[in-house]
Amino acid sequence: MNGVAFIVIAILTLAAALAAATLQKLMHAALSFAVTFVGIAAFFFLLGAEFVGLVQVFVYIGAVAVLIVFTILLTRRDVEKDRGFNWSGVVVAIAVFGGLISAIFKTQSVSVAAPAIPALTVKRIGEVLMTNYVWPLQCVGLLLTAALIGALILVMEEKG
């Protein structure tokens, strides 16, 4: 693992996240949201979980971000900016960040170096999915079906 790569990706991700959180123009915020996920996918690649990274790109950037863009478009009403900013949220976020950081630094066992690992193949993931994790797989399938139907019903316009 490359420390430089890590820093670059980290900066990219965090900057994009901040941008997504704070930009006033909706479209810009949505698009930086997509960039954030690119950064996270890069992190996954860095960590050796390539499959997950790619799945992340497909799902998040390909589906979720696009969905968000569409929703923004559908709920626009000639308002392009998001006015108003709630500063108390900043306080809470900083507090939580502080707490988390302090918890992290307190824990000794997390300051370890990365051990060498064999690569996790897609074949291996597939095997595991179909044997050990078959039940969660089915449940997730069910969940996705339910979500699909639910979303449809929610958005369906009433006839007549």
Add this chain to the structure above:
Amino acid sequence: MTLTLQLFLIVSAALFCIGLLAALSRRHAIFILIGIEMMLAAANLNFIAFWRFSPEPRQPAGVMIAIFAIAIAAAEAAVGLALVISVYRHYRTTNVDQLDQLKG
């Protein structure tokens, strides 16, 4: 520089908090969803980081969790966005300050 687990955790914590920031401080309903997605992503990052730094023999469980989490996050995003659209249709606004029907 050696990358320790701590660094990854710090990054994911920061990402989480930025997601929280997005959820708490923006007026538009979409941003709450954006924030939630960011938080979920940060949690995923955490899982993968832990999986990466876990000792042998390593289970694929971390990766599995992350995959399932992504799937669930996607489903939830879909439903959430459908909700936002539905609410927009009803109340003609996406300003969460005005969406306080649950008040009381």
Add this chain to the structure above:
Amino acid sequence: MSWLITNLWLIPAIPLAISLVILSLAKSRRKSAAALAIVGQVIALAFAIFAFLPTLQTPGFRAVQNFTWFTFGEQALRIGWVLDPLAAAMMMMIALVGLCIFIFSVGYMADDKNFTRFFAYLSFFCGAMLGVVIANSLLLLFIFWELVGLASYLLIGFWIERPSAAAAAKKAFITTRIGDMGFFLGILWLYHSSGTLLFYDEGKGCLESAGLAMLGASATFVALLIFCGAAGKSGQFPLHVWLPDAMEGPTPVSALIHAATMVAAGVFLVARVYPLFSLGAIDGVTPSLTVVVWIGVTTALMAALIAIAQADIKRILAYSTVSQLGLMMVSLGVGGVAAGIMHLLAHGFFKALLFLGAGSVIHGCHHEQDIRKMGGLRRLMPVTFLTYAVGMMALSGVPLFFSGGSTKEEILHAAARWPASRLPYYLLLMGVILTALYMTRQIIYVFFGNRRAGSLHAHESPRVMTMPLIVLALCAIFFSAVLTPAWSWLHGYLTGERVHSEISRLIQPMLFVSLALVGAGVGLGVWMYRKAGMQDRDRAPETDPLEYAQPALFRFLENRMWLDEFYDRTVIAFATICARVSDWMDRNVWDGLVRGFGDVGELFGIFTSNVDERGINAGVDETTAGTRGLGRLMSAAHSGQIQTYLGVVAIGMLVLLLFYAWLA
């Protein structure tokens, strides 16, 4: 005979029961009421005759029936009845006179609306009076005594729509009540001293030697207290004031109650408890008897004087009754118990006769009662006149053929022999003259002379009224047969001595004294009043000759010696002051106290209501307000702002995290 004794109580019970029955009848059933009352009286008379017969057989007969009324603790209250010559003779007189008066009332009260009520009350009275005479217990006697007083009140005030009648009834009741207070105290004292109220109880009774021995010196006080009651009922001075006013009642009532029977109850009482009076007598004189004599003689003389100046026919007779009662008391006091009772019996007959005769006159003159407005009724009402004359002669004391004369002689005899003083004797002699005087005056005014305003259209009374008059007149004459000194059978009967007839005893000094006195009285009356009711020189017809001659004296006597007015100023004024004070106390003090308690209660109520409102209610209100406020506060947390919710969740998560990081 024992059946008679055990059922002697029926004699008073029957008239009492009949009176209750009559009270339940409707006002329209007049004939039934009168018939019932007369039948009851006939039964009582028959029973009385039946009871009288055994007492004739043995001298000193006495049969007693006692029983226990109720017990309290260790002691028992016993009552009973007694049959002896005194009781039997009284019962005969009451029943017979009562019957005559009942029959008379059928005619006299024929126009009255309340005919049935009258007979109910008359029957009630007779029952109570009969109870008085047969009672063997002083308590039982007192109970019937009070019933007699009640009957008298009801009958005097019979015409309830007349305020004067109501006032007279009230006066009678209250005056006799004053006497009865003394009577009751006497009863209590007697019971306390001797432990029994029975008269005759196989030697233990209070009139028998054992009982009397327990009394000792207190017998005098007991006797005087009992005499208070007797003085009230028999109209002795100073409690006589009710008797003349009692003439407000109908004439039959005056005849029955205030001539023959109720007023006789006082004399009867003294005779009944005579052993109490005569306990420890020295020569037949005791302090209590002396008091009786002096009160009696005062009454006799005073009433006779007042009678001379009265103009109402019934008032003259009323005062005459008072005077005769005084005479009877004197007789009892000087030791002539039998003589006194004989005069009582004779007086019962002829006074009833006189009152009924007066009633007949009043009825005939269409309810005129003033003698100055009558006159010349001799020819218009012959039967009434003749019977009235018989009564008058009996009352005046014409000896031999008329009962009143013989008894008066006996009384004068006894008074003359009284060791303590001869003064009562001389005063009684004067009384005899006065009696003859006022009766002559009355007869002349009413029956002789010219007809005046009231008697112009007079007529004789119907047969139903004149028959009783005739019966009573005959009684008055024939009764004298048993009273004469020649054959003093009644005297022997009453005292339990054996007597035998002796014509020679007929002529004795007292006879001449009596004749002289009566003659003097009648002669004086005739001379004074010969031109009564007629114009005589400068005197107007309405003016009484005595009034003309001695106006001041006449005024004094006419106004009853101002005694009523005196009582008004003193006793009644005192009672009124007491009543006012009590009223003030009641209104301000006691009522104030009660109101005070009420105010305290009210204060308490205010206090508790304040505590309730300010304290408890306020507390509850505060609590609810607090709860509501808290709720509002809590609901403020539910702002509906999802971002707020999320923020709170984040903070919670942080807290948990720190908790685990630091503590776990």
